[in-house]
Amino acid sequence: MLLFLVQGVFAQGEWNNWYFGAKAGITFQNGSPPTALLNSNMFSVGGCSVISDSAGQLVFYTNGDVVYNRLHQVMLNGTGLHGYNNNESIVAVPLPGSNTKYYLFANGFLTTPPSPPGTTLEYSIVDMTLDNGLGGILSSFKNIIIQGAELSSGAITAVRHLNNRHIWIIVQTTDSPKRFLSYLLTEGGLRSPVVSYPQQLTTYNSPGRIRVSHNGRKLFCQYVYAEAEYYDFNPSTGIVSSLFSFSIPGQQHIFTAEFSVDNKYIYVFSPNYTSGIHSITQFNAGLTDSTLFMKSGAKVADLNFWGNMRLAPDNKIYITKRRQYVTGIDSLSVIHSPGLPVPLCSYQDNYIPLLGRSCKENLPFFLQRYFAYINHTGYCQGMPVTFEPNTWPPPDSLWWNFGDPASGTANFSNDSTPEHTFSSAGTFTVQMIVRHVDMRYDTATLHLTIEPQPAPNLGPDRTVCENQTVVLDAGFNPQWTYLWTTGATTSSIAVNNSGTYGVTVTSPNSCIGSDSVVLSILPGSTPLPKQIRHN
Template sequence: MKRLFLLILPLFAAVAAQAQRPTDIWYFGQQAGLTFAEGNTPKPLNDGKMSTYEGCAVATSAKGELLFYTNGQTVWNREHRVMPNGVKLMGSGSSTQSALIVPDPGSGNIFYIFTVAPEGTPNGLRYSIVDMTRDNGLGDLPRVNLLLIQPVAEKLAAVRHANGRDTWIVAHRWNSNAFVSYLVTADGVSAKPLLSNVGSMNAGPGRNAIGALKFSPDGRKLAAALWRETNKFEVYDFDRTTGKVSNPSSFGPFAEAYGVEFSPDGSKLYGTCNGVGGGQTEIWQFDLKTKDKLLVGKSANRKIGALQRGPDGRIYVAREDNPNLGVIQKPNLLGKECLYIDEGLKLGGRRSKLGLPAFVVIP
């Protein structure tokens, strides 16, 4: 009997861990959604109420249950109703990474929604506070649109601090080469950022603010897509203790670079680009050790956008106004062995736009 118990215990632990992944539920695009909760095969969700052209974010409980989701302007609770004060947030559904949700490390009930405005406009980087004890446990926002810095590009990423408790939220100043790193602790959001002046300027016409920012799975690398005039992807080192960004390198030119994502093992970076004005949709793989760049896929879609690594280890590709996502099936593998499938995942009749949900990276 004791031996049977010992055999069952690891299985129970594995099932429990499976149920607690914070990235199992996605809402995005034209009321599209996915759940990865039932094994590693994502299934469409058709209950979402959000429409967003680009950025979005989802919050779940420690058990992996839906709490709320947002496009950076409106916040929907787990019953898919707008929270009482969940309107007029100063992000934008047309900002690449309009919203990112960070839990308060000192509370299981408080969450911060960080938002960035589109095209370097004055609303800048702000945050709003969600209190899940309000509205009978469905959540409400006691404070909204608290300004951190302005203006900023459309880039927003978050990673767990090296202490395993706090979280770094990283954005990029507009008309500047400065990354800004804010620390979220049990005391709240730091008032002043750490500035890292490194890499290319994010400047020029407002459209140059377009492009994603992502952390590697171990949190030691940061990658950015620089759109239109800059036309490239940049990779940096990141210090999870200090929040400092350093040591830039780049790949380019790639016209209208937009999405970025790292492979699960962190050895490769993927990027999407559309060509000037769209119509030349390509997915590139960059080997971070050899610096080789390889074209690994093209899409029949006129535009593709965000890349997002799923809890199943695949990378999903947003295809504008399409009922399917593209899928990179084996992103750790070199070149076309990564196996990109353009119509890789049906969305149950809903449609993708250019965005996929952003999450905190937890190494």
């Protein structure tokens, strides 16, 4: 199980903004369905990548050549990267442990004598503290060739390590023997690669796309040929292992693929340029036998276009559209429920209009991650505290332990948004165990301090003599605020009239306590002054 503290809460907003194609864009910031964005300045033909923060605010985006900041201006030192080509050759990821630095990985076409021409894996570092917070590429860390990947192939992908903190950067080589290189990005930078030599690895020159399932267990590799390759991937070790190659009968080649959020299905887009009939096929992604895998194939749709596919924050798969010699299609199609079998997965054409902007053949790369955090409202003893999970992907099941054994059976819950009233003030360790849809488990821990509820005590109701002043004291605490029924805001008041007097005391975390008292005055009960006689 993985342990997450409440600090540094992430939300799904990191994937809310998509920029791609010919100045096209969509946003999920207001929910699903997404709406078109018209503020992009980017043209992209192959790969592109977008970074947003946890609140869904844009940080930057890139097509592998130019980086644009959140104002859609060219970022400081943000031109001249080497990842602008027809492959998915640009990946932007955060540096683990940093809130201000990001790595850009690009595969650029370079010649490295005496080797033949190849696509060299390079990195650049974006520092968001530069240019008054708009960010810039560090001059000393731009287009740095990565040792061992001088002749890598065009496509790059990235996936979380099993620890959910570090990041695997995965490429394939073009020189012999063909191999996969998995570089681990940690808080200290990029480590030496883990090298894999899968037996089925073809002699094809360059994969155009490498896709990893969202649980990090399966790897798909696409070439500009009829066959694609399917592998096991170990997110703990970075090892790529052989499974099988496959092709789609009747189709000329495989263009792209995408996994459902629960990793149950993989969707494969395969064009046939001669017939003009292009198909999307659903396969059982968990099958490791090639015969059974092919038998599981079910046609989702036959189409008059082809395109790229990406899973979105709403768990739908969005699809770009292109026809031969026609690249200006300004809409996205969708598979609404990719976790369901055909036909329940529900394909829909022209789902999202792009308002005149062409989608081309690409959609942005995002680093998928599992996370589990606890949100809550309330800090007060004697008052219900409401808990809410913040998880990705959406959980299959939840279990809660509030760390309050004195509350008996109420200490446990399997509700999605439970409430708990703590038995006393103090610090409690709240745990939420998440079972994801692919049977992976995470544990989130929150150390929650419950404040004592303010308990003003004005004493019993009382009766006093006329013209006698009574001081009502709610107890002084410099962090509390006070509001009396008289309108006074001090911790004590002096009164001399009959009536009911109440006070509400509020702590900085909005814990509230109140009390009231009835004061009765006996009229004429004050004795007259005794006359003194003088002889």
